[in-house]
């Protein structure tokens with residue numbers, strides 16, 4: 001691909017006569033390029049000459065017949081669908097501008113055209129119409145053909161066209177690339193008679209192409225989501241090697257056995273750096289294109305189509321059956337595959353070693369997270385409060401290629417819209433009353449080169465969502481009060497305890513934002529559903545807090561452990577952690593018994609406030625003039641906010657309550673302003 005040198009991007013109508021003279025000299029065989037000729041045009045003329053394009057051509061060839069055009073359109077359904085709303089706009093906004101907008105495929109054949117009606121009529125005279133290919137090879141230098149040849153935005157004006165019959169025209173075009181891998185999938189062009197020349201038409205085609213690319217990206221993300229969903233039940237089968245390919249032949253998910261199996265079969269597919277397997281791309285008929293042929297290691301009978309709810313083919317699952325792998329992998333490898341669970345006990349992938357669990361479902365979640373960590377795709381963590389979503393977010397960061405970059409966390413709950421916006425986007429000096437002098441770097445910018453973890457994403461106000469969506473799509477951010485964008489690159493991890501699909505259905509969450517955030521998701525099961533985890537975690541916390549509080553050797557007796565196991569743990573691991581810490585502190589004996597438990601775990605009290613909260617309230621309330629319980633609680637939270645300078649994570653820790661509980665209470669007591677005040681001051 002050739003880069004158009006800066007300053008050569010635009011045509012100069014002022015040098016039209018000189019360019020015309022240069023063209024005549026060029027045709028007469030003069031080899032020295034004219035000063036008035038842009039290098040881009042000179043190179044294109046040379047290509048035309050090499051390909052024997054007739055410089056006297058009066059027009060493009062006639063269009064293909066109707067049925068052929070229809071089948072071409074069908075073939076490019078995706079591109080046409082993504083550009084339909086934009087082309088419909090072109091019909092209105094190009095009226096009376098003397099220009100038309102054309103969308104062409106990669107053979108430069110115009111698929112559709114809209115714009116100023118009289119110009120559409122004039123364009124017919126040179127066959128600038130649907131069904132005609134405007135490639136350089138056929139029509140000589142022109143914006144559509146030349147943009148495709150150089151892969152860049154191109155403006156071709158008047159005499160710069162190679163063929164005599166087209167020299168009355170001016171046009172701007174650029175290529176449309178697939179958002180995933182940059183493959184060129186089409187060309188968008190704006191053309192008109194020479195008098196309609198405008199530098200802006202180049203900007204128009206570039207913006208149009210990027211809008212089409214964004215639409216395709218959204219659609220792809222949606223598809224990927226459906227593909228993962230449609231193949232969901234297959235992943236619980238731990239005995240086969242599984243690799244899921246999308247419609248274009250890119251692997252999107254694989255289980256642990258897959259890589260070992262493929263390596264043993266001699267496949268040159270490294271799942272940690274996924275590459276496209278073109279033979280697994282799906283054609284218009286919903287079948288594999290199989291061109292080139294399937295790789296030698298891949299048997300057709302291992303391929304299973306994956307269909308969506310409407311029966312459309314979404315992708316392909318490669319199933320490498322175990323007996324075959326068992327034979328192919330010799331010695332240690334085979335024994336390991338056959339006899340070991342997916343993740344051996346105490347053998348969490350690096351990055352996730354702080355997650356303690358024996359539970360198979362949680363181990364599978366860790367494995368999935370570890371695999372996702374290697375890419376840059378956004379990950380949505382799903383789970384109740386206190387299940388360990390933040391632990392996962394940190395693990396994803398530590399195991400990712402951006403581990404050396406910053407890890408920045410922000411909770412979207414409990415903050416007013418204004419506060420959340422300034423925390424996210426930052427602001428410039430004097431952006432609003434009360435803004436910090438010198439401005440503030442937002443969390444998005446702070447996460448540049450690393451990971452941004454947005455907890456409680458479901459709480460993000462609807463009207464802020466498009467702003468964040470824009471940042472994710474364009475990789476640039478505007479601080480509040482500033483109109484110059486700053487480039488940012490970060491990996492987004494979001495978490496929620498809400499059912500975001502339902503939030504979308506109820507109009508509380510934007511669908512486009514949802515698909516951007518939930519490209520992939522990891523569900524973390526609640527503690528009550530995890531087999532063996534209460535004991536395992538209790539042991540872990542006993543060890544940790546005994547050391548931390550210098551309590552000497554401690555253990556929990558069997559009756560106490562059994563009671564912990566029978567409790568439902570609405571606050572999940574955080575609640576268990578707090579309870580273990582509190583029983584250790586409440587008891588003096590080396591073997592802690594059931595009497596150290598707080599009342600609600602003993603089943604004696606009907607208290608709406610958890611023991612740790614009660615303890616914290618008690619401890620903090622000693623010098624507070626308390627009216628009602630609610631007033632007292634609000635005052636305590638206010639103090640904790642002040643003491644931690646508005647750091648809600650630390651405030652929640654101080655109060656020994658879940659962050660989400662704190663956010664609810666902040667909202668309940670209207671304490672958002674207090675947070676803003678202590679943070680600004």
Ligand SMILES: Nc1ncnc2c1ncn2[C@@H]1O[C@H](COP(=O)(O)OP(=O)(O)OP(=O)(O)O)[C@@H](O)[C@H]1O
Nearest residue numbers: 355356385386387388389390391573574658659660
């Ligand atoms: N599997 C685990 N092993 C060890 N510690 C854990 C585990 N899961 C959670 N924890 C601990 O439990 C506490 C709560 O976890 P975390 O903050 O990650 O939960 P969360 O799901 O993000 O909660 P919230 O929804 O309230 O933000 C933390 O102290 C964390 O270290």
